[in-house]
Amino acid sequence: MFTHRYRYWFALLLSLYTYANTEFCRLYYHFNIQIDWYYALATIVAITFLVLEINRLAEPLVRKIFPLEKNKIRYKIAFFITGSISATTLTIIIVLIVGMILHPFSLKDNYIPLKLNITYCWLANLLYHLVNAIIFYFKEYKNSALEAEQLKSITAQAELQLIKSQINPHFLFNNLNVLAALIMKDNKEANRFIEEFSKVYRYILSNHNKELVELKEELDFIKPYIFLLEKRFAEGLQIKVTIAENQYGKLIIPASLQMLIENAIKHNVVSRNKPLVIDVHTNGSNTIVVSNNLQQKQTVENSTGIGLQNIIKRYQLVSNRSVAIDANENNFTVTLPLINMN
Numbered sequence: 001m002f003t004h005r006y007r008y009w010f011a012l013l014l015s016l017y018t019y020a021n022t023e024f025c026r027l028y029y030h031f032n033i034q035i036d037w038y039y040a041l042a043t044i045v046a047i048t049f050l051v052l053e054i055n056r057l058a059e060p061l062v063r064k065i066f067p068l069e070k071n072k073i074r075y076k077i078a079f080f081i082t083g084s085i086s087a088t089t090l091t092i093i094i095v096l097i098v099g100m101i102l103h104p105f106s107l108k109d110n111y112i113p114l115k116l117n118i119t120y121c122w123l124a125n126l127l128y129h130l131v132n133a134i135i136f137y138f139k140e141y142k143n144s145a146l147e148a149e150q151l152k153s154i155t156a157q158a159e160l161q162l163i164k165s166q167i168n169p170h171f172l173f174n175n176l177n178v179l180a181a182l183i184m185k186d187n188k189e190a191n192r193f194i195e196e197f198s199k200v201y202r203y204i205l206s207n208h209n210k211e212l213v214e215l216k217e218e219l220d221f222i223k224p225y226i227f228l229l230e231k232r233f234a235e236g237l238q239i240k241v242t243i244a245e246n247q248y249g250k251l252i253i254p255a256s257l258q259m260l261i262e263n264a265i266k267h268n269v270v271s272r273n274k275p276l277v278i279d280v281h282t283n284g285s286n287t288i289v290v291s292n293n294l295q296q297k298q299t300v301e302n303s304t305g306i307g308l309q310n311i312i313k314r315y316q317l318v319s320n321r322s323v324a325i326d327a328n329e330n331n332f333t334v335t336l337p338l339i340n341m342n
Helices: 009-025 037-065 072-102 111-166 169-185 187-207 215-236 256-267 307-318
Strands: 236-244 276-282 287-293 326-328 329-335
Touching: 009 037, 009 111, 037 111, 037 169, 072 111, 111 169, 111 307, 187 215, 215 236, 215 276, 256 276, 256 287, 256 307, 256 329, 307 329
Parallel strands: 236 276
Antiparallel strands: 276 287, 287 329, 326 329
């Protein structure tokens, strides 16, 4: 309200409406206030505009002392009280200037006009703050609705990307090749491969529509996924997972670790001579880190980067916390926030 582009028009209409009501009710006659109409109108206009402006100027200061993000109710109460005190002080000054300088009234003669104008000042201040609160919460409602739609869209896109990244010809072809080789060599190892393979798909099907899952549940999914990768790449891939148990109850975007591991394999050389080392660990500050050594491929298979971007956007919408990405000559590191249950 206090920064709205039509605020001055609102103040002008409020001033004219208030003056019209005072004339309609013959307020000055009933209280025996001897004042010219133009001074009366000018007083109402001055009070109306100054109440608006003093609040506009006070808002940044109040927001600095009582941050809106921490406690909205406390901020609004502090803002209203600050505006009321400041507006009351200015109203007293305006009434005394009009009554004792522009008109030769005594302090006693100004007592009734002072009460009436202070009452109007308080009502105008209350009206401004009510309109401001309505505009504020309406904007918040619109933003929440927009974020909900964005989250719905991003989640649907991420679900599609997750399914496509797992159930695609390359993934199936590679793992079925490994499975065929294992069946020929070792039926026991082949049976285990099938079990781990089924665990990966079971997790995908049961969690693809969730916004968050517990870290322990995500780690239980990562173990069979790592097993599949190690069977495929053998000594060319080393994945270390070091997670503190006290972090197991924290929440994480489902399949985000899998996406980051897959991203590292997609963009880097994986061979016995140049093994790709991926390190997954918590650092004790409510974050989980996925880091790999950089040995980029000369030609990288088609990648839109949508997986990483989805993780970033979904974290912003779900928790308002950001994903940190750090790349240097030797390592590529992504740090994901761990979200508390509350």
